Amino acid sequence: MTEVIVVTSGKGGVGKTTSSAAIGTGLALKGYRTVVVDFDVGLRNLDLIMGCERRVVYDLVNVVKKEANLNQALIKDKRLEELYILPASQTRDKDALDIEGVARVIEELKAANFDYIICDSPAGIEKGALMALYFADRAIVVTNPEVSSVRDSDRILGILASKSKRAEDKLEPIREHLLVTRYSASRVENGDMLALSDIEELLAIPLLGVIPESLAVLRASNSGIPVTFDQESDAGQAYLDAVDRFLGNKVPLRFVNTKKRSFIQRLFNTKEGASA
Amino acid sequence: MSWIDLFRKTKSNTAVTAKERLQIVISHERTRNSQPDLISAMQTEILTIVAKYLGIPADKIQEQVRVDVERRGEHSVLELNITLPDALSVKN
Numbered sequence: 001m002t003e004v005i006v007v008t009s010g011k012g013g014v015g016k017t018t019s020s021a022a023i024g025t026g027l028a029l030k031g032y033r034t035v036v037v038d039f040d041v042g043l044r045n046l047d048l049i050m051g052c053e054r055r056v057v058y059d060l061v062n063v064v065k066k067e068a069n070l071n072q073a074l075i076k077d078k079r080l081e082e083l084y085i086l087p088a089s090q091t092r093d094k095d096a097l098d099i100e101g102v103a104r105v106i107e108e109l110k111a112a113n114f115d116y117i118i119c120d121s122p123a124g125i126e127k128g129a130l131m132a133l134y135f136a137d138r139a140i141v142v143t144n145p146e147v148s149s150v151r152d153s154d155r156i157l158g159i160l161a162s163k164s165k166r167a168e169d170k171l172e173p174i175r176e177h178l179l180v181t182r183y184s185a186s187r188v189e190n191g192d193m194l195a196l197s198d199i200e201e202l203l204a205i206p207l208l209g210v211i212p213e214s215l216a217v218l219r220a221s222n223s224g225i226p227v228t229f230d231q232e233s234d235a236g237q238a239y240l241d242a243v244d245r246f247l248g249n250k251v252p253l254r255f256v257n258t259k260k261r262s263f264i265q266r267l268f269n270t271k272e273g274a275s276a
Numbered sequence: 277m278s279w280i281d282l283f284r285k286t287k288s289n290t291a292v293t294a295k296e297r298l299q300i301v302i303s304h305e306r307t308r309n310s311q312p313d314l315i316s317a318m319q320t321e322i323l324t325i326v327a328k329y330l331g332i333p334a335d336k337i338q339e340q341v342r343v344d345v346e347r348r349g350e351h352s353v354l355e356l357n358i359t360l361p362d363a364l365s366v367k368n
C-alpha cells in the first residue's frame with residue numbers, strides 16, 4: 001500500500017524542502033521505496049538539496065502534460081537504491097499543473113510500487129500548494145518557533161481538513177504530524193523563542209519531531225547531500241528520530257533542552273551558545 | 277550581567293507575549309473559517325428581508341444595504357447599514 005505524504009507549511013522558507021529531502025532519505029535508508037516529488041513549479045530546489053541538479057532532463061510538468069513518461073522524468077538517487085526524485089519544472093508556473101494530470105502521476109507512482117510518495121509543497125495556500133496536498137494520506141506540517149509560522153500552520157491545518165480529496169470524499173481525515181524545525185533550546189530558555197510545549201498546545205496535533213537550528217543543514221545543502229546522511233550531526237539524528245516516529249516507533253525527544261549548567265558555571269556565566 | 281541577575285528569573289519574556297497573541301488570533305480564525313457559510317447565509321437572508329419591507333428591487337439591494345462583520349475586542353459585531361429610499365424617509 002502506497003502512502004502519499006505532503007510536506008507543507010503555508011509560510012515560506014521554514015524548511016519544507018530540507019525536510020522532504022531528509023525524511024525521504026530516512027525512509028529509503030530504512031529500506032522503503034520512496035519518491036520525493038517537487039511541487040514547487042517555477043522554483044525548483046529539491047534537485048539541489050538532493051544533489052541531482054545536473055541530471056534533470058524531464059520534470060513533473062512534462063509528465064502531467066504527457067510530454068514525457070514517468071520513467072523518463074524519475075531520477076534515481078546515486079546513493080540509495082530505493083530513493084527517487086521527481087523534479088519540478090523551472091520554466092513554467094504553478095498553473096501548469098492540473099488536478100487530473102497530477103492524479104494520473106500519483107496513480108502511476110502507486111502502480112510503480114512506491115511505499116511512500118513525498119510531496120514537497122510550495123509556500124502559500126494557492127494552486128501549487130493545494131495540488132501538493134490534495135491527494136495526501138498524511139501531512140507533515142513544518143513549523144518554526146515564530147508567530148507567523150505558527151499562524152500559517154494553523155491555516156494550513158484548516159485547508160487540509162476542508163480542501164483535500166479525503167475531505168471532499170468524506171473519507172477518514174488526513175493524518176497530521178507536527179515537525180518543528182530551526183528550534184533553538186537556548187533561545188527558548190531565554191524567553192526569546194516560543195517553546196515546543198507552546199506550539200504543541202496552539203496547534204494541537206501530534207508531534208513528529210523537533211529539528212534543532214543547525215549548521216549541519218547548511219553544510220548538507222551546500223554539498224547536495226541530505227542531512228540525514230550526516231548521522232554525526234544533531235539535525236541528521238533528529239530527522240532519523242522523526243522518521244522512526246513516522247513509522248510508528250516510540251523514540252525519546254532529543255535536542256530540546258540546553259545542557260544543564262552547574263551553579264559555578266552560572267556564576268561565571270560560561271554559558272555555551274549565549275550569543276546564539 | 278551583574279551577579280544580582282543570576283537570581284532574577286523574570287527577564288523580558290517576549291515568547292509569552294507571542295503565545296498569548298497567537299492563542300487569540302488562532303481561535304478567532306478557527307471559528308471564522310469554520311462558519312463562513314453561516315455568516316454569509318445570514319447576510320443574504322437579512323438582505324432579502326430588508327429588500328422585501330423597503331420594496332427595494334433585488335438588483336439595487338447591494339447599493340443601499342450593507343451588512344459587515346467586524347471584530348471588536350472579544351466579540352464579533354454584525355453591522356447593518358441601510359440607506360432608506362427617499363419616499364420612505366418622507367413618510368416617517
Ligand SMILES: Nc1ncnc2c1ncn2[C@@H]1O[C@H](COP(=O)(O)OP(=O)(O)OP(=O)(O)O)[C@@H](O)[C@H]1O
Nearest residue numbers: 012013014015016017018123182211212213214217
Ligand atoms: N534546522 C535548520 N537549521 C538551520 N537552517 C535551516 C534548518 N532548516 C532549514 N534551514 C534553512 O532554511 C532555509 C529554507 O529552507 P527550505 O528551503 O527547506 O525551506 P522551504 O520551506 O522549502 O522554503 P520554500 O517555502 O521557499 O520552499 C534554507 O536556507 C535552509 O538551509
Ligand SMILES: [Mg+2]
Nearest residue numbers: 016017040045
Ligand atoms: Mg521549498
